[in-house]
Amino acid sequence: MAITQLTSQQVQPDFTLASQVVLTNPTVTAQTTPTEQAALNSGKSPDLLTWQPRLASALSLLCEGHDFNDKGHQQSSDHALPHVPRFMLLKAPESEHFFSLLKDAVATTLPNQLTGFAYHFNDNKITLTQAHSPQDNFAAKSNCLASLWVESETLFGCVRQPENGSIKLQAGLVHNANGGVLILGLRALLAEPNLWERLRQMVMQREYRWFSTDDSHPLPLTIPSMPLDLRIILVGDRVSLADLQELEPEFYYSALYAEFENVLPIKNESATDTLTSWAHYLQFIAREQNLPELDNSALPMILKEATRFTGDHYYLPLSVDWVTTLLTNSSRYATAKIDASAVKQALHQQKWRDNYLVERLQDEIFTNQIMINTKDQVIGQINGLSVIEYPGYPKAIGEPTRLSCLVHFGDGELIDIERKTELAGSIHSKGMMIMQAFIMSEFAITHQLPFSASLVFEQSYSEIDGDSASLAGLCVLMSALAQQPIDQQLAVTGSVDQFGHVQSIGGVNEKIEGFFAVCKHQGLTGQQGVIIPASNQRHLCLSDEVITAIEQNQFAILTVEHISEALHLLTGIPYKDNHVINLYKLIHARIQQLMLQEKKNESWFSRWRNFF
Numbered sequence: 001m002a003i004t005q006l007t008s009q010q011v012q013p014d015f016t017l018a019s020q021v022v023l024t025n026p027t028v029t030a031q032t033t034p035t036e037q038a039a040l041n042s043g044k045s046p047d048l049l050t051w052q053p054r055l056a057s058a059l060s061l062l063c064e065g066h067d068f069n070d071k072g073h074q075q076s077s078d079h080a081l082p083h084v085p086r087f088m089l090l091k092a093p094e095s096e097h098f099f100s101l102l103k104d105a106v107a108t109t110l111p112n113q114l115t116g117f118a119y120h121f122n123d124n125k126i127t128l129t130q131a132h133s134p135q136d137n138f139a140a141k142s143n144c145l146a147s148l149w150v151e152s153e154t155l156f157g158c159v160r161q162p163e164n165g166s167i168k169l170q171a172g173l174v175h176n177a178n179g180g181v182l183i184l185g186l187r188a189l190l191a192e193p194n195l196w197e198r199l200r201q202m203v204m205q206r207e208y209r210w211f212s213t214d215d216s217h218p219l220p221l222t223i224p225s226m227p228l229d230l231r232i233i234l235v236g237d238r239v240s241l242a243d244l245q246e247l248e249p250e251f252y253y254s255a256l257y258a259e260f261e262n263v264l265p266i267k268n269e270s271a272t273d274t275l276t277s278w279a280h281y282l283q284f285i286a287r288e289q290n291l292p293e294l295d296n297s298a299l300p301m302i303l304k305e306a307t308r309f310t311g312d313h314y315y316l317p318l319s320v321d322w323v324t325t326l327l328t329n330s331s332r333y334a335t336a337k338i339d340a341s342a343v344k345q346a347l348h349q350q351k352w353r354d355n356y357l358v359e360r361l362q363d364e365i366f367t368n369q370i371m372i373n374t375k376d377q378v379i380g381q382i383n384g385l386s387v388i389e390y391p392g393y394p395k396a397i398g399e400p401t402r403l404s405c406l407v408h409f410g411d412g413e414l415i416d417i418e419r420k421t422e423l424a425g426s427i428h429s430k431g432m433m434i435m436q437a438f439i440m441s442e443f444a445i446t447h448q449l450p451f452s453a454s455l456v457f458e459q460s461y462s463e464i465d466g467d468s469a470s471l472a473g474l475c476v477l478m479s480a481l482a483q484q485p486i487d488q489q490l491a492v493t494g495s496v497d498q499f500g501h502v503q504s505i506g507g508v509n510e511k512i513e514g515f516f517a518v519c520k521h522q523g524l525t526g527q528q529g530v531i532i533p534a535s536n537q538r539h540l541c542l543s544d545e546v547i548t549a550i551e552q553n554q555f556a557i558l559t560v561e562h563i564s565e566a567l568h569l570l571t572g573i574p575y576k577d578n579h580v581i582n583l584y585k586l587i588h589a590r591i592q593q594l595m596l597q598e599k600k601n602e603s604w605f606s607r608w609r610n611f612f
């Protein structure tokens with residue numbers, strides 16, 4: 001048996017690591033990342049690329065004549081590289097905070113030299129010369145610019161001709177960033193494919209040609225084209241990148257690809273150093289947003305919230321928007337520094353603001369509008385756990401669900417009522433088929449099942465999907481077959497394979513906390529708890545209220561690796577044990593009884609047919 005009852009320390013991250021981190025000036029250690037080491041050794045302030053070595057490496061290939069080495073810092077090069085790519089696709093969030101940090105990181109690693117041109121007007125003739133000062137009309141304004149939203153005039157500039165005035169040329173982003181890097185949001189660019197096609201041609205041909213946005217009104221006179229030396233970083237999510245790939249499949253062969261890594265992995269041998277590096281990242285974001293300094297006491301609480309965000313003990317978030325939001329909210333309650341008290345108050349207020357929908361859903365259970373039993377023993381009924389995601393609501397909500405199963409003599413059909421009524425998705429249907437395959441294999445049934453069973457999610461009125469209820473579904477089916485009651489004090493979540501192995505699922509923290517809220521309202525008995533897959537232990541980061549209940553032995557988190565272990569916990573009867581009555585024998589006997597009844601019915605039918 002591999003049943004484990006988890007302690008309070010096992011259902012949350014190891015906060016002792018956070019207590020070892022000292023938020024002073026960063027120092028080089030044996031396990032410091034190469035990018036962080038470079039920033040510290042050079043004496044330069046860290047930037048976004050300090051924690052993104054792969055992105056820094058991709059930028060080194062993008063920028064001709066300037067090498068972003070593996071340490072994330074610019075080195076000059078005397079020889080331009082041949083066939084340098086002009087475009088880079090970056091999978092990253094399209095947000096103002098991220099664009100600002102990326103722009104600053106790129107700008108500090110490029111030379112801030114004068115690039116651009118000047119247009120001179122003489123009667124009806126326009127001439128082009130090299131820019132000699134930043135005041136020239138088309139001299140570059142910056143070596144790196146960024147924009148989330150673009151339109152024709154913003155990107156390419158325009159030619160203006162007042163009714164009784166001289167022609168004026170207005171610069172766009174491509175002129176202002178000429179000689180450097182331009183960062184653009186992919187979603188806005190794809191909304192106007194003509195802009196994208198024109199930009200791609202200009203950058204690849206390294207020439208800007210003036211054009212009229214209105215075909216019925218051509219340019220009033222010839223304007224010399226302008227040399228263009230530009231690198232483009234297109235930032236978008238996977239959906240936007242996939243749309244671009246479908247629009248321009250050949251483009252992917254010439255463009256660089258990079259990803260902003262949203263998480264920082266923790267390895268056991270260097271956990272303290274990784275956490276220190278992450279703490280420096282928090283400091284960096286706070287400094288860039290002009291927020292108060294971070295106090296050491298805040299780290300354990302931020303670490304807990306970070307683990308809930310990533311859903312894994314071994315990953316720390318690098319999401320710019322998430323970190324910025326957390327630190328900004330906490331700064332409102334800070335005095336000199338952002339300490340534990342400030343973070344706690346900010347999280348408490350945020351939960352209170354967000355919790356209206358959660359409270360309304362729980363009230364349906366508390367007032368018995370949705371029936372959940374947390375105290376009795378019932379045959380063919382089990383408490384499953386699910387998460388609900390409402391459109392527009394920022395987080396998933398955990399909620400217990402009552403599953404019931406009835407078994408009777410029949411033609412072998414496992415009736416999934418949710419699927420029959422078209423209220424179930426394809427993944428849910430897959431889980432039901434796996435349950436049937438396990439029964440056929442486990443009890444060596446070589447023909448169709450001698451019984452029919454109906455399985456339903458009680459009081460479920462919307463579409464469900466996912467296979468996280470397949471463990472609960474298989475357990476309730478076995479209970480109905482064995483005619484043995486299930487302890488309603490326990491709730492179950494997890495998926496199973498055809499061999500009965502229990503597999504991990506998502507939303508485990510929300511599911512546990514949702515069931516705990518119901519148990520607490522109905523009265524804690526000391527025997528209540530949740531059965532989860534053993535592989536989900538690394539994802540646990542439960543609320544203080546649940547942890548306190550675990551410490552006081554009022555609530556339990558139990559991990560299992562096989563269906564047999566879950567059945568033993570739920571029924572109190574061993575699944576297979578030759579010395580005592582076990583579930584396997586009870587179920588096998590029930591199946592044999594149903595098969596015998598089927599043969600009798602077939603024999604009666606044969607005699608009736610022969611009579612006629």
